Structure formats: C-alpha cells, structure tokens
Amino acid sequence: MTTPAIDRSSRLRAGLIGIAVLALVVASFATLDLHWAEFLSASELKKMSGFGASFFPPETSLPFLRKTLQASAETVAMSMLGTVIAAAAGLLLALPASAKGGPFARALHAVSRLLLNVLRSIPELVWASLLLVAAGLGPFPGTLALAIHTTGVLGRLFAESIENAPPEPALALRIRGVGPARVFFWATLPQVLPQQLSYSLYRWENNIRAAAVLGVVGAGGLGQMLYYHLSLFQMHEACTVLMAMVLLVGAVDAASFGVRRWMNR
Template sequence: MSTSTLPVRRLPVPPKTRRPRTVAIGWVIAAGLLVVHVIAWRATDVSFTALVEGWRGMADFLAEAIPPDLSWKVLGPSLSGAAVTLWIGLLGTTLSVPASLALALLAARDTAPAGWVYQSARGLLSFLRAVPDVVFALIFVTAVGLGPFPGVLALICHNVGVMGKLWAEALEDADPGPALALRTAGAGRLQIAAHALLPMVTPRLAGLLLYRFDVNVRSSLVLGLVGAGGIGFLINQSIQLFQFDEMLTHILVVLVLIVAVDRLSALVRHRLGSAS
C-alpha cells in the first residue's frame, strides 16, 4: 500500500490547564484594581445623582448659549483668535525641534557619549515632561506679560520633554545593523547617528512631530485660559462676562480648527507612512 493513501489520524489537543498560582495572581490583581477604583471614586466625589439633579442649571446654560452669536462682531475676533491659537501651536512645535533632537541623541543609549550624559538627558526630559504646559505658561506670563508669546514659550519647554523622549525611544528601536556596521568600520557616535540612525527613523520622527503639532494646537487653546492669548482667552472672557452665545461661537470655531488640523496631520502622516 502506498504511504500517500494511509489515513491520517488526528490526535486530540489536550486542554490548557491554568496553574493555580496564575489564577490566584489574577484574582489578587483584579481585587487590587477594584480597591484602587473605589478609593479614586470616593476621593473625587463622583456622584451621578448630583449630575442628574443639576439638569436645570445645564438647561439654563444651554438656553442662554443657543443659538450662537454668528455676527461678524463676534465671529471676526473668533477667527482671528483661532489663527493665533494655530500659530502658537505651530511655533511651539517647530521651535522645539533643535532642542528635542539634541536631547534625544543624548538620551538614546546608542548615541549618548557617556552614561552620566544619558542619565542627565533623561532626567531633564522627565522634568520638562512632568511640568504641565499650563504651569510653564503661568511662569512666562509673569515674566513677559499677557499674550501669545508666553504660550509659545510654554509649549516649547513642555514639547521638548515629550518629543525628546519619543524621539530617543525611536532611535533606540531602530535596526542596529547599519549602526553596528559603521561602528565596526570605526565611525564615531555622531557619524553613526547622521548616516545610520537618523535616515532610518526620519519618517517616524516626522510622524511624531505632526502628532505633537496636533496636540499642541489643542494645548494652546487651554493656555489661552490663563492669559496666553488665542481663542482660549476669548472663551474665558465670554464666560466671565456671561456671554454664553459668544462662548458657543468660539467653541464652534475651535471645533472646526481642531478637525482641520487633525485631518491635515493624519493625511501627512499617512503619506509619510506610505513613502517609508
């Protein structure tokens, strides 16, 4: 009989058995998460009953805000403020590129010249990332006064911390083959970074930069609430003057701005991904 005609016997796959220790660890983790959420619930005074009972206040607020005031007296300054918000986000992103790239090279293991430099760069990035951009804005407002400039400075400081860390991780995740070949040939760290690492990760760096631009435009809106200019300042002013119809107009303009920036950055990231 030919071996090709022999019947194939399928053996049953034994069921996977869970170890008692693994099950116990899972239950402990679930119980710990439950306890943490209960503590957080009580610490933040979460009460859906209070939310339901406050429907009348929300209804009055919406009644005063709808319909929005779309007169040019309100819409003109709103569009101008939205443009300033966009410029704050743009400058806060692009002006942070040199410092972000320099710190990323110092905070990546393959390009850091020494261990203490690596740790120092990581520490500086952690500090810049830990301090909220709103805090930076308040500091710079006291230094240079109200307006868009402190917002730009605040975004630069915070964005250097975030983008430097993201870029450093991108450099560390790059294919080590070309860098190893150059290192074997006697190339220095800067030569390895310039000719091996950066060319490989440039599309990813550009994609992260566009993502941060999207985030920074949103952040610049919040910075306007503390006096850093832009349409956020107009929203805060409308709330203080109880002009809720004007506030709704500004919010609608912000919505259009955010959607446009999000679509544009997503399109460019997609093009970069396709090119790479």
C-alpha cells in the same frame, strides 16, 4: 511555540493587573466625595439645560467672525511654532538621553533623562502661568510653554526610537572608520526619522488643544477670547468661540492623520 505554563503565567499576570485596576477604581469612588444624587436631580438638570440653552444662537456678526478667525490663526501659529521648537530641542536632548558607553556617557544619559522628565512633568498651563510673570500677556509665553512641555515629551519618544533602531547599519559604518556624527546622520537618523515625524505630528494635534486652553491664563488665541466672553457672561460670543475650537481641532486632526497615513505608505 509558547508553552502552556507561559500562557497560564501571562493570563495570571493579566488577571492580577485587571483586579488591581478594578480595586483602584472602587477605591476612587469610595474616597471621593461625589454627590451624584444632587448632580442628577431634577432641579440641577433644569439649571444645566437652561445654562446650555443660553449659549444659542451663536454670535455670527461679520466683525466678530473676523476676530474669531484671527484668534484661530494665532492658536494654530502658537501650536505649530511650539511643536517645531520642541522637535528640534527634543532631538538635541534625545541624543545624550540615548547615549551608551563609558561613565561619561552614562552620566550624560542620566542627566538628560532627568531633564526630560522635569520638562514633561509640569503641564503646559503651569509653564504658561510661570512664563506670564516674565514675558507678560500674549502668545509668546503660550508658545514657550508648549515648546518646553513638548520638548520633554518628544525628547523621551525620540530617545526611545533611537535606542530601538536596528544597530546593523550604524555598526557597518563604524567598522569602516566613519565618525559618530556621520554614523548618526547616514545610518540611525534615516531609520527613525519617519517615526519621529509621526510623533511630532501627533504632538501638534495635542498642542492645538493645549493652545486653546492656554489662552485662559492670558496666553492669546481662542482660549483668551473664550475666557474674556465667559467672564462677561456673553454666552452667544462664547458659543461661537467654542464652535471655532471644535472646527479647528477637527481640521488639524484630519490634516495630521492624512499626512501620517501618507508617510506610512
């Protein structure tokens, strides 16, 4: 049972954290130049309502819907391929990032962690902008950008799951003289694989949204369609693309949630 002193200490820490967060929020409002009065004025609200009304009705011609469907398939392919590549690369980097032991293992651990931090600290949009210079326009740089950033995210999550895996099964195999590779595949991996698959599915959901945004810099998919039609002020076509984005994200979220729920049964 917890003692009253520990309870008081936990409440005190929670209260201090809450006060610090509140102070940061207040400081943010105080330091940013936010023009709420102008933003919510009658004239601005009228402009926003007129701008929103210009999107309707959406474009529903068959050729355009077919083009939107092709862009949706391209967005799904980009996100799925980027996630698969990232899951494989993340697992390879997670092994040294979770290594323990002598000086060499500790150095490998530090280098791998640093690499994972660098990969995930740069957003997908920045990676895509950099890769466009080398790979040109199209879905290829967008897929690579998703894979690179997601490798950093999944690699860190995979490393944490490996470090937190119960050590008893692996220890039982080591005592019997089983090699490190076989210990990992027969003891550690079966324990962490369901959690790693869940992480990968969740990142796939996020990558669908990111893939839709990456098209803004010319990386293909729905985002490129949206940027093109908005730049030409073709609001009805842009509305159809936005609706396709919402439907696509909702469908992928539902599918991923269903698979993760089935895995956790």
